[in-house]
Amino acid sequence: MPPWVELAIRIAGVLAAFLVLPLVVGQTEHKVMAHMQGRLGPMYAGGFHGWAQLLADGVKFLQKEDITPRAADRPVFQLAPVVALVPYLLVMLVIPLGPGDLVAQPLDVGLFFTLAVVGVGVLAVLMAAWASANKYSLLGGLRAAAQLLGYELPFVLAAASVAMAAGTLSLTGIVEAWQPWWLLWQAPAMVVFFVAGLAEIRRPPFDMPVADSELVAGYLTEYTGLRFAFFLLAEYVGIVVISALTTVLFLGGWRGPFADPQLGWLWTLLKVFAVAFVVIWVRVSFPRLREDQLQRLCWLGLVPVALGQLLLTATVKLIVS
Amino acid sequence: MSDRGHGEGLAKGLAITLKTMVRPARTQQYPDVTPELPPRSRGVIALLEENCTVCMLCARECPDWCIYIESHKEEVVVPGAARPRQRNVLDRFEIDFSLCMYCGICVEVCPFDALYWSPEFEYAEYDIKDLLHDKERLRQWMPTVPPPPAHDRNGEPAKEEAAAARRAASPAARRPVRPARAAGPRETAT
Numbered sequence: 314m315p316p317w318v319e320l321a322i323r324i325a326g327v328l329a330a331f332l333v334l335p336l337v338v339g340q341t342e343h344k345v346m347a348h349m350q351g352r353l354g355p356m357y358a359g360g361f362h363g364w365a366q367l368l369a370d371g372v373k374f375l376q377k378e379d380i381t382p383r384a385a386d387r388p389v390f391q392l393a394p395v396v397a398l399v400p401y402l403l404v405m406l407v408i409p410l411g412p413g414d415l416v417a418q419p420l421d422v423g424l425f426f427t428l429a430v431v432g433v434g435v436l437a438v439l440m441a442a443w444a445s446a447n448k449y450s451l452l453g454g455l456r457a458a459a460q461l462l463g464y465e466l467p468f469v470l471a472a473a474s475v476a477m478a479a480g481t482l483s484l485t486g487i488v489e490a491w492q493p494w495w496l497l498w499q500a501p502a503m504v505v506f507f508v509a510g511l512a513e514i515r516r517p518p519f520d521m522p523v524a525d526s527e528l529v530a531g532y533l534t535e536y537t538g539l540r541f542a543f544f545l546l547a548e549y550v551g552i553v554v555i556s557a558l559t560t561v562l563f564l565g566g567w568r569g570p571f572a573d574p575q576l577g578w579l580w581t582l583l584k585v586f587a588v589a590f591v592v593i594w595v596r597v598s599f600p601r602l603r604e605d606q607l608q609r610l611c612w613l614g615l616v617p618v619a620l621g622q623l624l625l626t627a628t629v630k631l632i633v634s
Numbered sequence: 635m636s637d638r639g640h641g642e643g644l645a646k647g648l649a650i651t652l653k654t655m656v657r658p659a660r661t662q663q664y665p666d667v668t669p670e671l672p673p674r675s676r677g678v679i680a681l682l683e684e685n686c687t688v689c690m691l692c693a694r695e696c697p698d699w700c701i702y703i704e705s706h707k708e709e710v711v712v713p714g715a716a717r718p719r720q721r722n723v724l725d726r727f728e729i730d731f732s733l734c735m736y737c738g739i740c741v742e743v744c745p746f747d748a749l750y751w752s753p754e755f756e757y758a759e760y761d762i763k764d765l766l767h768d769k770e771r772l773r774q775w776m777p778t779v780p781p782p783p784a785h786d787r788n789g790e791p792a793k794e795e796a797a798a799a800r801r802a803a804s805p806a807a808r809r810p811v812r813p814a815r816a817a818g819p820r821e822t823a824t
Contacts, residue, residue, distance in 0.1 A: 350654065
Protein backbone atom coordinates (compact mmCIF):
# COMPACT_ATOMS: atom_id res chain seq x y z
CA MET A 314 0.00 0.00 0.00
CA PRO A 315 1.18 3.56 -0.58
CA PRO A 316 3.47 4.77 2.20
CA TRP A 317 1.24 7.64 3.26
CA VAL A 318 -1.67 5.26 3.89
CA GLU A 319 0.54 3.08 6.04
CA LEU A 320 1.77 6.13 7.92
CA ALA A 321 -1.79 7.34 8.43
CA ILE A 322 -2.82 3.96 9.82
CA ARG A 323 0.12 3.89 12.20
CA ILE A 324 -0.54 7.40 13.45
CA ALA A 325 -4.23 6.62 13.83
CA GLY A 326 -3.28 3.58 15.89
CA VAL A 327 -1.06 5.65 18.15
CA LEU A 328 -3.79 8.28 18.45
CA ALA A 329 -6.29 5.60 19.44
CA ALA A 330 -3.89 4.27 22.06
CA PHE A 331 -3.23 7.82 23.20
CA LEU A 332 -6.94 8.38 23.80
CA VAL A 333 -7.96 4.99 25.14
CA LEU A 334 -5.08 3.74 27.28
CA PRO A 335 -5.05 6.74 29.66
CA LEU A 336 -8.78 6.27 30.24
CA VAL A 337 -8.25 2.61 31.05
CA VAL A 338 -5.42 3.50 33.41
CA GLY A 339 -7.57 6.22 34.95
CA GLN A 340 -10.48 3.88 35.54
CA THR A 341 -8.08 1.28 36.95
CA GLU A 342 -6.78 3.94 39.31
CA HIS A 343 -10.28 4.76 40.50
CA LYS A 344 -11.07 1.14 41.24
CA VAL A 345 -7.68 0.03 42.56
CA MET A 346 -7.31 3.07 44.80
CA ALA A 347 -10.84 2.52 46.08
CA HIS A 348 -10.34 -1.14 46.92
CA MET A 349 -7.01 -0.40 48.55
CA GLN A 350 -8.86 2.00 50.79
CA GLY A 351 -11.64 -0.46 51.56
CA ARG A 352 -14.29 1.18 49.39
CA LEU A 353 -15.84 0.43 45.99
CA GLY A 354 -15.00 3.27 43.60
CA PRO A 355 -17.33 4.32 40.75
CA MET A 356 -20.33 1.98 40.51
CA TYR A 357 -23.09 3.87 38.72
CA ALA A 358 -21.75 5.47 35.54
CA GLY A 359 -22.48 3.08 32.69
CA GLY A 360 -24.03 0.40 34.89
CA PHE A 361 -21.29 -2.18 35.31
CA HIS A 362 -18.94 -1.00 38.08
CA GLY A 363 -18.95 2.53 36.72
CA TRP A 364 -16.84 1.83 33.63
CA ALA A 365 -18.05 5.02 31.95
CA GLN A 366 -17.07 7.28 34.84
CA LEU A 367 -14.17 8.95 33.03
CA LEU A 368 -16.23 9.40 29.87
CA ALA A 369 -18.86 11.13 31.98
CA ASP A 370 -16.10 13.28 33.48
CA GLY A 371 -14.89 14.16 30.00
CA VAL A 372 -18.35 15.26 28.93
CA LYS A 373 -18.67 17.26 32.13
CA PHE A 374 -15.41 19.09 31.47
CA LEU A 375 -16.40 19.76 27.85
CA GLN A 376 -19.52 21.63 28.83
CA LYS A 377 -17.80 23.94 31.30
CA GLU A 378 -17.16 27.61 30.71
CA ASP A 379 -13.75 28.49 29.31
CA ILE A 380 -12.28 31.02 31.72
CA THR A 381 -8.97 32.80 31.41
CA PRO A 382 -8.12 35.04 34.35
CA ARG A 383 -7.94 38.69 33.40
CA ALA A 384 -4.41 39.17 34.69
CA ALA A 385 -3.18 35.98 33.06
CA ASP A 386 -0.80 35.91 30.14
CA ARG A 387 -3.38 34.76 27.63
CA PRO A 388 -1.45 32.97 24.85
CA VAL A 389 0.91 31.24 27.29
CA PHE A 390 -1.97 30.28 29.59
CA GLN A 391 -3.99 28.81 26.75
CA LEU A 392 -1.06 27.01 25.17
CA ALA A 393 0.21 25.28 28.31
CA PRO A 394 -2.15 22.25 28.24
CA VAL A 395 -1.25 21.59 24.62
CA VAL A 396 2.46 21.76 25.44
CA ALA A 397 1.80 19.29 28.27
CA LEU A 398 0.01 16.82 26.02
CA VAL A 399 1.78 16.80 22.66
CA PRO A 400 5.24 15.59 23.82
CA TYR A 401 3.69 12.39 25.18
CA LEU A 402 1.94 11.80 21.87
CA LEU A 403 5.28 12.19 20.08
CA VAL A 404 6.96 9.76 22.47
CA MET A 405 4.25 7.18 21.90
CA LEU A 406 5.09 7.28 18.21
CA VAL A 407 8.46 5.66 18.82
CA ILE A 408 7.61 3.10 21.54
CA PRO A 409 7.52 -0.39 20.03
CA LEU A 410 4.50 -2.53 20.73
CA GLY A 411 5.63 -5.77 19.18
CA PRO A 412 8.46 -7.38 17.23
CA GLY A 413 9.32 -6.39 13.71
CA ASP A 414 7.32 -3.49 12.43
CA LEU A 415 4.82 -2.96 15.23
CA VAL A 416 5.87 0.58 16.02
CA ALA A 417 4.66 3.84 14.51
CA GLN A 418 8.11 5.17 13.72
CA PRO A 419 11.18 3.04 14.37
CA LEU A 420 13.86 5.60 15.16
CA ASP A 421 17.53 4.71 15.43
CA VAL A 422 17.93 7.32 18.13
CA GLY A 423 14.56 6.50 19.69
CA LEU A 424 15.77 6.71 23.29
CA PHE A 425 17.50 10.03 22.75
CA PHE A 426 14.39 11.43 21.04
CA THR A 427 12.19 10.18 23.90
CA LEU A 428 14.27 11.70 26.68
CA ALA A 429 14.56 15.00 24.87
CA VAL A 430 10.85 15.28 24.13
CA VAL A 431 9.77 14.28 27.64
CA GLY A 432 11.87 17.18 28.87
CA VAL A 433 9.65 19.57 26.94
CA GLY A 434 6.75 18.61 29.17
CA VAL A 435 8.57 20.38 31.99
CA LEU A 436 8.05 23.61 30.11
CA ALA A 437 4.28 23.19 30.19
CA VAL A 438 4.26 23.21 33.98
CA LEU A 439 6.29 26.39 34.14
CA MET A 440 4.13 28.03 31.48
CA ALA A 441 0.95 27.15 33.36
CA ALA A 442 2.33 28.32 36.68
CA TRP A 443 3.76 31.62 35.55
CA ALA A 444 0.94 32.60 33.21
CA SER A 445 -1.78 31.95 35.79
CA ALA A 446 -1.16 35.19 37.70
CA ASN A 447 -1.83 33.36 40.96
CA LYS A 448 0.45 33.00 43.98
CA TYR A 449 -0.46 29.35 44.56
CA SER A 450 0.23 28.52 40.95
CA LEU A 451 3.55 30.27 41.07
CA LEU A 452 4.60 28.41 44.18
CA GLY A 453 3.59 25.17 42.55
CA GLY A 454 5.48 26.04 39.41
CA LEU A 455 8.68 26.95 41.19
CA ARG A 456 8.53 23.74 43.20
CA ALA A 457 7.99 21.90 39.95
CA ALA A 458 10.96 23.59 38.31
CA ALA A 459 13.36 22.40 41.01
CA GLN A 460 11.83 18.95 41.03
CA LEU A 461 11.69 18.31 37.30
CA LEU A 462 15.13 19.74 36.55
CA GLY A 463 16.65 17.70 39.35
CA TYR A 464 15.05 14.42 38.40
CA GLU A 465 15.94 14.71 34.71
CA LEU A 466 19.48 13.70 35.62
CA PRO A 467 18.89 10.27 37.20
CA PHE A 468 16.20 9.68 34.57
CA VAL A 469 18.68 10.15 31.75
CA LEU A 470 21.55 8.36 33.53
CA ALA A 471 19.44 5.25 34.17
CA ALA A 472 18.27 5.18 30.57
CA ALA A 473 21.86 5.66 29.43
CA SER A 474 22.88 2.61 31.43
CA VAL A 475 20.54 0.27 29.61
CA ALA A 476 21.40 1.87 26.27
CA MET A 477 25.03 1.13 27.03
CA ALA A 478 24.14 -2.46 27.92
CA ALA A 479 22.26 -2.93 24.65
CA GLY A 480 24.76 -0.99 22.60
CA THR A 481 22.06 0.99 20.79
CA LEU A 482 19.77 3.98 21.29
CA SER A 483 16.97 2.44 19.26
CA LEU A 484 14.12 1.28 21.51
CA THR A 485 13.42 -1.66 19.20
CA GLY A 486 17.09 -2.57 19.34
CA ILE A 487 17.14 -2.43 23.14
CA VAL A 488 14.21 -4.85 23.37
CA GLU A 489 15.86 -7.20 20.89
CA ALA A 490 19.15 -7.14 22.81
CA TRP A 491 17.46 -7.67 26.19
CA GLN A 492 18.13 -10.81 28.19
CA PRO A 493 16.33 -12.01 31.32
CA TRP A 494 19.47 -11.77 33.50
CA TRP A 495 19.42 -8.04 32.79
CA LEU A 496 16.64 -7.87 35.36
CA LEU A 497 19.35 -8.32 37.96
CA TRP A 498 22.09 -6.43 36.20
CA GLN A 499 20.00 -3.35 35.50
CA ALA A 500 17.86 -3.57 38.63
CA PRO A 501 19.26 -0.41 40.26
CA ALA A 502 18.79 1.46 37.00
CA MET A 503 15.23 0.19 36.75
CA VAL A 504 14.41 1.44 40.23
CA VAL A 505 16.09 4.79 39.58
CA PHE A 506 14.34 5.16 36.21
CA PHE A 507 10.95 4.29 37.68
CA VAL A 508 11.28 6.65 40.65
CA ALA A 509 12.68 9.47 38.51
CA GLY A 510 9.93 8.83 35.97
CA LEU A 511 7.31 9.17 38.72
CA ALA A 512 8.85 12.47 39.69
CA GLU A 513 8.90 13.61 36.09
CA ILE A 514 5.18 13.10 35.69
CA ARG A 515 4.53 14.70 39.08
CA ARG A 516 2.77 11.66 40.44
CA PRO A 517 2.36 11.14 44.19
CA PRO A 518 4.49 10.87 46.27
CA PHE A 519 6.21 13.48 44.08
CA ASP A 520 3.16 15.65 43.49
CA MET A 521 4.49 18.65 45.36
CA PRO A 522 3.76 20.97 42.42
CA VAL A 523 0.10 20.04 42.64
CA ALA A 524 -0.12 19.18 46.34
CA ASP A 525 -3.93 19.03 46.49
CA SER A 526 -4.26 19.74 50.15
CA GLU A 527 -1.62 22.46 50.37
CA LEU A 528 -1.57 24.53 47.21
CA VAL A 529 -5.21 24.37 46.13
CA ALA A 530 -4.11 22.74 42.89
CA GLY A 531 -0.67 24.25 42.38
CA TYR A 532 -0.06 25.16 38.77
CA LEU A 533 -3.49 23.78 37.86
CA THR A 534 -5.41 26.17 40.09
CA GLU A 535 -6.69 28.55 37.41
CA TYR A 536 -7.58 25.89 34.87
CA THR A 537 -11.15 24.74 34.31
CA GLY A 538 -13.09 22.86 31.71
CA LEU A 539 -11.38 21.37 28.72
CA ARG A 540 -7.92 22.79 29.52
CA PHE A 541 -8.04 21.17 32.95
CA ALA A 542 -9.17 17.94 31.33
CA PHE A 543 -6.13 18.12 29.03
CA PHE A 544 -3.82 18.45 32.01
CA LEU A 545 -5.49 15.49 33.67
CA LEU A 546 -5.22 13.52 30.44
CA ALA A 547 -1.55 14.51 30.33
CA GLU A 548 -1.05 13.05 33.79
CA TYR A 549 -2.51 9.70 32.78
CA VAL A 550 -0.78 9.68 29.40
CA GLY A 551 2.39 10.33 31.40
CA ILE A 552 1.71 7.24 33.47
CA VAL A 553 1.22 5.21 30.29
CA VAL A 554 4.41 6.61 28.75
CA ILE A 555 6.57 6.05 31.82
CA SER A 556 5.18 2.53 32.25
CA ALA A 557 5.79 1.82 28.57
CA LEU A 558 9.33 3.17 28.75
CA THR A 559 10.09 1.12 31.86
CA THR A 560 8.68 -1.93 30.13
CA VAL A 561 10.59 -1.43 26.92
CA LEU A 562 13.88 -0.51 28.55
CA PHE A 563 14.05 -2.76 31.58
CA LEU A 564 11.39 -5.46 31.41
CA GLY A 565 12.00 -6.78 27.92
CA GLY A 566 9.13 -5.13 26.04
CA TRP A 567 7.42 -7.67 23.84
CA ARG A 568 9.57 -10.60 25.01
CA GLY A 569 7.47 -13.20 26.78
CA PRO A 570 7.56 -16.85 27.89
CA PHE A 571 6.10 -18.03 24.54
CA ALA A 572 4.72 -16.97 21.15
CA ASP A 573 6.71 -13.74 20.91
CA PRO A 574 6.06 -13.01 17.22
CA GLN A 575 2.30 -13.41 17.54
CA LEU A 576 1.62 -12.31 21.11
CA GLY A 577 4.42 -9.79 21.60
CA TRP A 578 1.94 -6.92 21.71
CA LEU A 579 0.06 -8.73 24.50
CA TRP A 580 3.19 -9.12 26.62
CA THR A 581 3.97 -5.46 26.17
CA LEU A 582 0.48 -4.39 27.22
CA LEU A 583 0.48 -6.74 30.22
CA LYS A 584 3.80 -5.39 31.42
CA VAL A 585 2.69 -1.80 30.88
CA PHE A 586 -0.41 -2.39 32.97
CA ALA A 587 1.61 -4.15 35.65
CA VAL A 588 3.91 -1.13 35.94
CA ALA A 589 0.90 1.20 35.89
CA PHE A 590 -0.55 -0.82 38.76
CA VAL A 591 2.66 -0.26 40.71
CA VAL A 592 2.40 3.48 39.96
CA ILE A 593 -1.14 3.51 41.38
CA TRP A 594 -0.10 1.31 44.32
CA VAL A 595 2.69 3.70 45.22
CA ARG A 596 0.31 6.64 45.05
CA VAL A 597 -2.07 5.06 47.53
CA SER A 598 0.57 3.89 49.98
CA PHE A 599 3.03 6.73 50.44
CA PRO A 600 2.76 10.27 51.79
CA ARG A 601 3.97 13.22 49.81
CA LEU A 602 7.64 14.16 49.90
CA ARG A 603 8.59 17.62 51.09
CA GLU A 604 10.77 19.76 48.82
CA ASP A 605 13.95 19.13 50.80
CA GLN A 606 13.24 15.40 51.11
CA LEU A 607 12.57 15.25 47.40
CA GLN A 608 15.77 17.04 46.45
CA ARG A 609 17.73 14.95 48.92
CA LEU A 610 16.35 11.76 47.44
CA CYS A 611 17.29 12.93 43.97
CA TRP A 612 20.79 14.25 44.49
CA LEU A 613 21.94 12.11 47.40
CA GLY A 614 20.07 8.93 46.50
CA LEU A 615 19.21 8.45 42.88
CA VAL A 616 22.14 10.18 41.17
CA PRO A 617 24.85 8.19 43.01
CA VAL A 618 22.95 4.94 42.40
CA ALA A 619 22.59 5.78 38.71
CA LEU A 620 26.28 6.62 38.44
CA GLY A 621 27.17 3.41 40.23
CA GLN A 622 24.96 1.49 37.85
CA LEU A 623 26.71 3.09 34.89
CA LEU A 624 30.00 1.92 36.32
CA LEU A 625 28.63 -1.58 36.84
CA THR A 626 27.20 -1.70 33.33
CA ALA A 627 30.44 -0.60 31.77
CA THR A 628 32.45 -3.11 33.80
CA VAL A 629 30.22 -6.07 33.04
CA LYS A 630 30.00 -5.10 29.40
CA LEU A 631 33.79 -5.07 29.13
CA ILE A 632 34.05 -8.41 30.91
CA VAL A 633 31.39 -10.10 28.82
CA SER A 634 32.50 -8.82 25.43
CA MET B 635 17.64 8.13 59.88
CA SER B 636 15.88 5.14 61.44
CA ASP B 637 17.98 2.30 62.78
CA ARG B 638 15.57 -0.19 61.24
CA GLY B 639 16.34 -1.22 57.70
CA HIS B 640 15.72 1.48 55.10
CA GLY B 641 12.53 0.89 53.24
CA GLU B 642 10.96 -1.37 55.86
CA GLY B 643 8.19 1.14 56.46
CA LEU B 644 7.70 1.56 52.73
CA ALA B 645 7.34 -2.18 52.23
CA LYS B 646 4.90 -2.42 55.13
CA GLY B 647 2.77 0.33 53.63
CA LEU B 648 2.63 -1.45 50.30
CA ALA B 649 1.72 -4.70 52.03
CA ILE B 650 -1.17 -3.13 53.93
CA THR B 651 -2.70 -1.55 50.83
CA LEU B 652 -2.36 -4.78 48.88
CA LYS B 653 -3.99 -6.75 51.69
CA THR B 654 -6.89 -4.29 51.85
CA MET B 655 -7.34 -4.46 48.11
CA VAL B 656 -7.65 -8.22 48.11
CA ARG B 657 -10.35 -8.29 50.80
CA PRO B 658 -13.89 -7.48 49.57
CA ALA B 659 -15.04 -4.01 50.54
CA ARG B 660 -17.78 -3.93 53.16
CA THR B 661 -19.65 -1.10 51.52
CA GLN B 662 -23.43 -1.54 51.52
CA GLN B 663 -24.80 0.16 48.44
CA TYR B 664 -27.81 1.95 49.84
CA PRO B 665 -30.41 2.58 48.37
CA ASP B 666 -30.02 -0.50 46.20
CA VAL B 667 -29.76 -2.67 49.32
CA THR B 668 -31.25 -2.09 52.76
CA PRO B 669 -28.38 -1.49 55.16
CA GLU B 670 -27.70 -3.83 58.06
CA LEU B 671 -27.86 -1.59 61.07
CA PRO B 672 -26.27 -2.54 64.39
CA PRO B 673 -28.54 -3.27 67.41
CA ARG B 674 -29.83 -0.25 69.34
CA SER B 675 -29.48 1.96 66.24
CA ARG B 676 -31.16 5.32 66.73
CA GLY B 677 -33.41 6.21 63.85
CA VAL B 678 -36.60 7.71 65.22
CA ILE B 679 -38.37 7.89 68.58
CA ALA B 680 -41.64 6.00 69.08
CA LEU B 681 -44.29 6.76 71.71
CA LEU B 682 -46.43 4.21 73.55
CA GLU B 683 -49.18 6.50 74.74
CA GLU B 684 -50.68 4.00 77.18
CA ASN B 685 -47.54 4.07 79.33
CA CYS B 686 -47.24 7.84 79.44
CA THR B 687 -48.28 9.50 82.72
CA VAL B 688 -47.34 13.00 81.49
CA CYS B 689 -44.63 13.37 84.09
CA MET B 690 -42.91 15.72 81.57
CA LEU B 691 -39.44 14.40 82.42
CA CYS B 692 -38.64 13.90 78.74
CA ALA B 693 -39.63 17.45 77.81
CA ARG B 694 -37.67 18.84 80.74
CA GLU B 695 -34.51 16.83 80.11
CA CYS B 696 -34.40 17.32 76.35
CA PRO B 697 -31.37 19.57 75.70
CA ASP B 698 -32.96 20.99 72.56
CA TRP B 699 -36.47 21.49 73.94
CA CYS B 700 -37.88 19.68 70.99
CA ILE B 701 -40.69 17.79 72.83
CA TYR B 702 -44.02 19.60 73.14
CA ILE B 703 -46.50 18.21 75.70
CA GLU B 704 -50.00 19.30 76.67
CA SER B 705 -52.33 17.44 79.01
CA HIS B 706 -55.32 17.75 81.28
CA LYS B 707 -56.43 15.98 84.44
CA GLU B 708 -59.34 13.57 84.55
CA GLU B 709 -61.08 12.03 87.49
CA VAL B 710 -61.47 8.28 87.71
CA VAL B 711 -63.98 6.99 90.20
CA VAL B 712 -62.64 3.91 91.98
CA PRO B 713 -65.34 1.93 93.86
CA GLY B 714 -64.49 1.59 97.54
CA ALA B 715 -62.01 4.46 97.60
CA ALA B 716 -62.35 7.55 99.78
CA ARG B 717 -62.20 9.94 96.84
CA PRO B 718 -61.89 9.69 93.05
CA ARG B 719 -58.39 9.28 91.67
CA GLN B 720 -56.90 11.82 89.32
CA ARG B 721 -54.93 10.89 86.25
CA ASN B 722 -53.15 12.85 83.56
CA VAL B 723 -54.40 12.47 80.01
CA LEU B 724 -52.12 13.30 77.13
CA ASP B 725 -53.57 15.89 74.72
CA ARG B 726 -50.56 16.73 72.61
CA PHE B 727 -47.21 15.02 72.41
CA GLU B 728 -45.00 16.17 69.55
CA ILE B 729 -41.34 15.69 68.84
CA ASP B 730 -39.69 18.14 66.46
CA PHE B 731 -37.14 16.03 64.58
CA SER B 732 -35.64 19.11 62.93
CA LEU B 733 -34.32 20.01 66.39
CA CYS B 734 -33.80 16.55 67.82
CA MET B 735 -30.15 15.63 68.14
CA TYR B 736 -30.80 11.94 68.78
CA CYS B 737 -29.03 12.01 72.14
CA GLY B 738 -31.59 9.61 73.63
CA ILE B 739 -31.90 11.41 76.97
CA CYS B 740 -35.70 11.41 76.73
CA VAL B 741 -35.79 7.64 76.13
CA GLU B 742 -33.31 7.06 78.94
CA VAL B 743 -35.07 9.23 81.50
CA CYS B 744 -38.67 8.08 80.91
CA PRO B 745 -39.59 6.13 84.07
CA PHE B 746 -42.55 4.39 82.47
CA ASP B 747 -41.01 3.04 79.25
CA ALA B 748 -43.23 5.13 77.03
CA LEU B 749 -40.47 6.18 74.61
CA TYR B 750 -38.53 3.74 72.48
CA TRP B 751 -35.79 3.89 69.88
CA SER B 752 -36.57 2.59 66.43
CA PRO B 753 -33.98 2.09 63.66
CA GLU B 754 -36.22 3.64 60.97
CA PHE B 755 -34.39 6.52 59.29
CA GLU B 756 -36.18 7.10 56.01
CA TYR B 757 -38.47 9.95 57.03
CA ALA B 758 -36.87 12.88 55.28
CA GLU B 759 -39.36 15.57 54.19
CA TYR B 760 -39.42 18.36 51.66
CA ASP B 761 -41.05 20.75 54.13
CA ILE B 762 -39.44 21.29 57.51
CA LYS B 763 -42.86 21.54 59.16
CA ASP B 764 -43.47 17.89 58.32
CA LEU B 765 -40.59 16.96 60.59
CA LEU B 766 -42.82 17.67 63.59
CA HIS B 767 -44.21 14.23 64.40
CA ASP B 768 -47.44 14.28 66.41
CA LYS B 769 -48.86 11.68 68.76
CA GLU B 770 -50.43 9.51 66.06
CA ARG B 771 -47.32 9.48 63.91
CA LEU B 772 -45.14 8.63 66.90
CA ARG B 773 -47.44 5.71 67.68
CA GLN B 774 -47.05 4.50 64.09
CA TRP B 775 -43.34 4.03 64.71
CA MET B 776 -44.04 1.57 67.55
CA PRO B 777 -44.34 -1.57 65.38
CA THR B 778 -40.85 -0.86 64.02
CA VAL B 779 -39.25 -0.91 67.47
CA PRO B 780 -37.11 -4.07 67.65
CA PRO B 781 -37.10 -6.31 70.74
CA PRO B 782 -34.31 -5.29 73.11
CA PRO B 783 -31.03 -7.03 72.27
CA ALA B 784 -29.49 -9.47 74.74
CA HIS B 785 -27.30 -8.07 77.50
CA ASP B 786 -23.65 -7.77 76.65
CA ARG B 787 -21.84 -10.80 78.10
CA ASN B 788 -18.89 -8.69 79.19
CA GLY B 789 -20.92 -5.73 80.36
CA GLU B 790 -21.46 -4.50 83.90
CA PRO B 791 -24.50 -6.08 85.63
CA ALA B 792 -27.50 -3.82 86.30
CA LYS B 793 -27.72 -2.11 89.71
CA GLU B 794 -30.60 -4.34 90.77
CA GLU B 795 -28.73 -7.49 89.81
CA ALA B 796 -25.64 -6.36 91.70
CA ALA B 797 -27.65 -5.50 94.82
CA ALA B 798 -29.53 -8.83 94.73
CA ALA B 799 -26.28 -10.72 94.30
CA ARG B 800 -24.79 -8.90 97.27
CA ARG B 801 -27.79 -9.70 99.47
CA ALA B 802 -27.77 -13.34 98.48
CA ALA B 803 -24.05 -13.65 99.12
CA SER B 804 -24.11 -12.57 102.78
CA PRO B 805 -27.40 -13.44 104.53
CA ALA B 806 -25.80 -13.85 107.98
CA ALA B 807 -24.13 -10.44 107.97
CA ARG B 808 -27.34 -8.63 107.21
CA ARG B 809 -29.82 -9.65 109.91
CA PRO B 810 -32.87 -7.45 109.21
CA VAL B 811 -33.09 -4.88 112.09
CA ARG B 812 -36.49 -3.24 112.23
CA PRO B 813 -36.61 0.22 113.79
CA ALA B 814 -39.04 0.48 116.77
CA ARG B 815 -42.37 1.93 115.78
CA ALA B 816 -45.96 1.97 116.99
CA ALA B 817 -47.85 -1.13 115.98
CA GLY B 818 -50.34 -0.20 113.28
CA PRO B 819 -53.30 -2.04 111.94
CA ARG B 820 -51.36 -3.29 108.98
CA GLU B 821 -48.36 -4.92 110.69
CA THR B 822 -47.89 -8.36 109.34
CA ALA B 823 -45.45 -11.09 110.10
CA THR B 824 -42.63 -11.41 107.63
